Amino acid sequence: MILQIDPSSGLAIYDQIVRQLKFAVASGKLRPGELVPSVRELSKQLAINPNTVARAYRQLQDEEVLESVRGLGMQMAAGSAKRCRADRKKLISARLKEVFREARQSGLLRSDISSLIEKELKSFPETVEADTP
Amino acid sequence: MILQIDPSSGLAIYDQIVRQLKFAVASGKLRPGELVPSVRELSKQLAINPNTVARAYRQLQDEEVLESVRGLGMQMAAGSAKRCRADRKKLISARLKEVFREARQSGLLRSDISSLIEKELKSFPETVEADTP
DNA sequence: GCTACTGTACTATCTCACTAGTACACGCGT
DNA sequence: ACGCGTGTACTAGTGAGATAGTACAGTAGC
Numbered sequence: 241m242i243l244q245i246d247p248s249s250g251l252a253i254y255d256q257i258v259r260q261l262k263f264a265v266a267s268g269k270l271r272p273g274e275l276v277p278s279v280r281e282l283s284k285q286l287a288i289n290p291n292t293v294a295r296a297y298r299q300l301q302d303e304e305v306l307e308s309v310r311g312l313g314m315q316m317a318a319g320s321a322k323r324c325r326a327d328r329k330k331l332i333s334a335r336l337k338e339v340f341r342e343a344r345q346s347g348l349l350r351s352d353i354s355s356l357i358e359k360e361l362k363s364f365p366e367t368v369e370a371d372t373p
Numbered sequence: 374m375i376l377q378i379d380p381s382s383g384l385a386i387y388d389q390i391v392r393q394l395k396f397a398v399a400s401g402k403l404r405p406g407e408l409v410p411s412v413r414e415l416s417k418q419l420a421i422n423p424n425t426v427a428r429a430y431r432q433l434q435d436e437e438v439l440e441s442v443r444g445l446g447m448q449m450a451a452g453s454a455k456r457c458r459a460d461r462k463k464l465i466s467a468r469l470k471e472v473f474r475e476a477r478q479s480g481l482l483r484s485d486i487s488s489l490i491e492k493e494l495k496s497f498p499e500t501v502e503a504d505t506p
Numbered sequence: 507g508c509t510a511c512t513g514t515a516c517t518a519t520c521t522c523a524c525t526a527g528t529a530c531a532c533g534c535g536t
Numbered sequence: 537a538c539g540c541g542t543g544t545a546c547t548a549g550t551g552a553g554a555t556a557g558t559a560c561a562g563t564a565g566c
Contacts, residue, residue: 332479412514
């Protein structure tokens with residue numbers, strides 16, 4: 241379970257964690273009942289404060305993506321995969337729309353954007369998603 | 374000269390102003406010597422604090438996009454169009470790359486992304502840019 | 507000269523995200 | 537029972553962005 245944080249990305253750190261865990265659930269990298277790294281462990285890995293991790297986990301709990309096992313850790317909640325797949329699509333779609341909105345506003349031509357997109361799509365793998373139980 | 378601000382966008386308000394004025398210069402909507410709205414005027418239009426506008430204008434001045442005319446206002450600096458066109462491409466490209474990076478990480482398929490992109494490209498006008506002097 | 511605008515330059519305050527630290531209760535293994 | 541992990545729940549502080557307010561100097565129009 242590898243998460244990455246970019247403090248300069250403009251997204252709050254806890255939000256980055258929330259997103260990445262949702263993606264992990266959506267893509268089957270995280271399975272129902274599987275424990276996520278503990279608050280202290282992940283904060284060490286990411287070199288951030290435990291409270292920041294705790295905040296992300298709390299939100300994911302509120303959204304029924306994770307559930308807490310007192311004294312043991314936090315695990316993926318059963319039945320959250322479908323919800324996360326829908327969320328994943330919404331999250332990515334929203335960002336893409338926003339970039340396109342700005343690109344339109346900026347006065348760039350469609351051809352300018354298309355060539356940028358083609359470049360990026362080239363490095364985009366067409367892979368089969370992990371099995372979901 | 375119409376600027377828009379979205380406080381929930383994740384970009385600092387002053388940064389949104391900076392970007393939009395760069396785009397206006399890049400696309401020829403703002404011409405050399407043309408005055409931008411005054412600090413007080415724009416802050417009224419956007420319902421934000423004058424100091425926030427002043428900060429954006431200061432940055433644009435530092436980057437030689439705008440130049441100040443004491444008692445008169447701020448005008449577009451001669452020769453900044455070329456620089457802004459390069460900046461525009463960089464700014465949009467950077468955001469696009471970032472969205473693609475996250476999309477790849479999220480486990481979405483290329484086909485999922487492609488269909489989202491096609492939808493957005495449909496609404497992307499292929500227009501001729503305003504003349505630049 | 508006066509008025510109304512302009513940018514510039516402060517000071518003080520607020521909010522949010524994040525950090526740091528601490529303490530408690532729970533669960534597991536020995 | 538003890539030790540070591542876990543999440544949870546605080547308190548206090550920092551930095552960035554934003555707000556509010558004020559004052560000064562410059563410019564233009566009357």
